[in-house]
Amino acid sequence: MSEVQINCIGDVPEAWYRQLSHIGYNGQAQRLSRTTPDDSLSALLVNIDDRSSWRKIVSKLSGDTVKLSSAEVVLLQRIQAGNLPTNPNEILLRTLDQSSEGNDRFHQNEPKRRFQPSKWEAKTVTRLVRALRSKFTANKSGESTDRVNRDIWGIVARKGTHMQTIRARKGSLPGNQQSYNPPAEYMHLLGKAIESTKMLRQVHAYSAFVQEQFERCLDLYLCPRSNKNKVNMAPDDLLPKLPELQQLRPFPEVKTQTYALSDTINSLSLHWSGEWVACSEKSGEISVWEVQSGKRLKRLRLREVSSSISWHPTNSQGVIAICAGTCVLVWRPFDEKLSSLEVVECELSEKSTGEVTWEIEPEPLQAIIRHSEFVTQVEWHPKGNYFATVFNNDSEISLHNFHRKSSHQMFSKQDSKIVGIVFHPSKPLFLIGSRRTVRIYNLRTQELQSRFSKGMSSNTCISITKDGASLLVGSENGKFLMYDVESPSHCKMVCAHSTSISSITCHNVLPLIATLGRDGNTNIFYLNRPSALDTDPVILPLKSIKSEGTDIYDSRGARFHPTQPWIFLQNKDCSIELFSERRM
Numbered sequence: 001m002s003e004v005q006i007n008c009i010g011d012v013p014e015a016w017y018r019q020l021s022h023i024g025y026n027g028q029a030q031r032l033s034r035t036t037p038d039d040s041l042s043a044l045l046v047n048i049d050d051r052s053s054w055r056k057i058v059s060k061l062s063g064d065t066v067k068l069s070s071a072e073v074v075l076l077q078r079i080q081a082g083n084l085p086t087n088p089n090e091i092l093l094r095t096l097d098q099s100s101e102g103n104d105r106f107h108q109n110e111p112k113r114r115f116q117p118s119k120w121e122a123k124t125v126t127r128l129v130r131a132l133r134s135k136f137t138a139n140k141s142g143e144s145t146d147r148v149n150r151d152i153w154g155i156v157a158r159k160g161t162h163m164q165t166i167r168a169r170k171g172s173l174p175g176n177q178q179s180y181n182p183p184a185e186y187m188h189l190l191g192k193a194i195e196s197t198k199m200l201r202q203v204h205a206y207s208a209f210v211q212e213q214f215e216r217c218l219d220l221y222l223c224p225r226s227n228k229n230k231v232n233m234a235p236d237d238l239l240p241k242l243p244e245l246q247q248l249r250p251f252p253e254v255k256t257q258t259y260a261l262s263d264t265i266n267s268l269s270l271h272w273s274g275e276w277v278a279c280s281e282k283s284g285e286i287s288v289w290e291v292q293s294g295k296r297l298k299r300l301r302l303r304e305v306s307s308s309i310s311w312h313p314t315n316s317q318g319v320i321a322i323c324a325g326t327c328v329l330v331w332r333p334f335d336e337k338l339s340s341l342e343v344v345e346c347e348l349s350e351k352s353t354g355e356v357t358w359e360i361e362p363e364p365l366q367a368i369i370r371h372s373e374f375v376t377q378v379e380w381h382p383k384g385n386y387f388a389t390v391f392n393n394d395s396e397i398s399l400h401n402f403h404r405k406s407s408h409q410m411f412s413k414q415d416s417k418i419v420g421i422v423f424h425p426s427k428p429l430f431l432i433g434s435r436r437t438v439r440i441y442n443l444r445t446q447e448l449q450s451r452f453s454k455g456m457s458s459n460t461c462i463s464i465t466k467d468g469a470s471l472l473v474g475s476e477n478g479k480f481l482m483y484d485v486e487s488p489s490h491c492k493m494v495c496a497h498s499t500s501i502s503s504i505t506c507h508n509v510l511p512l513i514a515t516l517g518r519d520g521n522t523n524i525f526y527l528n529r530p531s532a533l534d535t536d537p538v539i540l541p542l543k544s545i546k547s548e549g550t551d552i553y554d555s556r557g558a559r560f561h562p563t564q565p566w567i568f569l570q571n572k573d574c575s576i577e578l579f580s581e582r583r584m
Contacts, residue, residue, distance in 0.1 A: 007026065180200060251565050252543065252579035256578055258576070258578070259575060259576040260574065261281055261575060262281065263285070263574055264281065265281060266280045267309045268557065269311050269559065271562075272313050274561050274562045274564065276297070278309055279576060284304060286322060286331070289576075297333070300331060306323060306324045307324075308377050309378070310379060310387070312380060314383065314384040317335075319366070321387055323376060323378050328369040328375055330365060330368070330369075331366065356370065356398055356407040356409075358370075358407070369407065373391045373393065374392075382426075386399055386401055386402060387399075387402060394417045395413050397414075397421065397432065411432070411441070414434060416435045418432060420433040420461050424440075429441065437453045438453075438456075438462060438473060440452075452483050454489060457477060458476040460500055463506055465506045468485060474515060476501075478496060479495050492536060492537070496525075497518075499519045503557040504516070506560070508562050509563055510565055511526060511527040511529070513526075513539070522569055523545075524541075524567070525541055545579060547572075566580045566581075567579050
């Protein structure tokens with residue numbers, strides 16, 4: 001006999017197999033072929049020859065013909081008629097037949113043990129009685145007849161689970177003013193002569209004594225009370241354990257070199273290799289210095305005052321983007337054509353009347369990007385393919401493609417003043433900082449990704465760590481906020497200066513943060529990131545560099561060296577100061 005093949009498709013609709021040659025799969029994952037139904041003539045002949053054909057149905061699972069039994073036919077007829085599938089009378093008769101078969105056991109005689117007391121229960125009762133008698137005898141024999149002296153002024157701890165069981169605080173003990181026999185040296189402080197008595201019974205009665213005691217009891221009764229649990233903890237346990245200063249080195253500590261200039265500095269920028277430093281003066285002169293020797297290598301003289309400069313982050317030959325008036329100049333100071341010139345002069349024409357335009361290779365520059373309004377900030381992308389500029393009174397932003405020499409404006413005009421722009425070091429994100437918010441835009445999808453506003457009042461500058469995990473925002477109240485880029489709702493506030501913060505920067509390699517205040521003082525912090533994900537980072541102060549007050553025009557007043565623990569600071573006396581680590 002062949003094994004019945006069952007279709008194992010489960011709840012899959014049969015309509016999915018209409019256009020297929022099979023109807024499903026069996027338990028061995030083999031296809032079940034579709035059976036061809038008989039035509040009408042064949043079915044009529046089968047019905048005539050087999051009188052029980054009306055009982056046969058086709059199973060959808062196996063595809064075989066199944067013959068219904070008489071009981072199954074009766075069951076289906078009862079369901080079609082709207083009755084219960086089973087007859088309740090039959091169930092009752094079956095139950096009575098089963099009960100009549102077991103009635104013989106009820107006519108048997110009861111055993112004798114059911115009418116006698118249990119021996120085990122008697123033993124249990126005897127054991128409990130003996131335990132109670134021994135306990136009562138021990139308490140009676142151990143009772144003490146000595147009189148107990150209780151201290152009425154002692155603290156009595158009354159245990160209770162309800163708030164009403166809390167005892168009121170006892171009144172303070174009487175002092176010298178309430179004493180019936182005060183010392184002689186306190187007699188003149190009481191204000192009047194008091195007769196000294198030898199014992200309390202000789203003290204005259206006080207007429208309002210009972211009334212005062214009653215009012216005190218009434219106050220104690222109506223006064224709400226609560227338990228106060230005191231925690232005994234040492235003050236040192238509340239403070240976190242900070243590492244020693246020696247473990248946090250190296251960081252900038254001492255001044256090692258000074259670069260003297262002829263006028264006040266507006267902006268400061270450092271080459272990505274740390275070999276050169278560039279600065280712009282209020283007289284319109286751009287100077288390039290060698291860091292190691294302190295020698296001025298190149299100078300560019302402009303008719304316009306440069307508000308911001310920035311080195312190309314990857315170009316080895318050295319490219320500087322300079323904001324001068326309504327133009328952005330792309331200058332290559334170490335070009336072969338200008339190798340013999342120490343001082344290069346350049347004149348700028350009028351501003352652009354429409355969109356941003358490029359002028360390629362004008363002497364002695366590589367390119368000039370003309371804007372419709374004054375340009376105040378410039379920022380390079382970490383890969384060096386793009387750079388962004390802020391113009392039109394710090395309200396508009398334009399992105400420029402350095403290789404294709406093209407520009408486009410992706411962002412609409414901002415409502416408030418822009419205090420800083422930053423590219424994310426590793427992701428296609430662009431950060432725009434305004435007076436009260438910091439927005440992060442996705443350059444790939446050109447959509448707003450997140451918005452930071454918690455704790456911000458009046459922002460002055462923004463920066464981002466090299467790994468791109470933390471966002472730093474300086475404010476006018478001398479505090480800076482540190483946010484997690486992934487969670488805008490979580491921030492950490494650090495008080496750094498007594499005046500407004502004009503610049504904040506992070507080191508590329510070391511976990512160092514530097515903030516520069518309007519008073520000229522620079523504070524250096526150590527950013528400690530714990531390995532545990534549920535622990536917040538710790539910011540430790542390292543060094544405070546005191547300086548004279550200075551008017552800082554650009555947010556690049558303090559810049560770290562790319563690889564060394566050095567920092568470059570612009571000073572009021574027209575100079576750049578280099579601070580390095582302490583040599584042991």
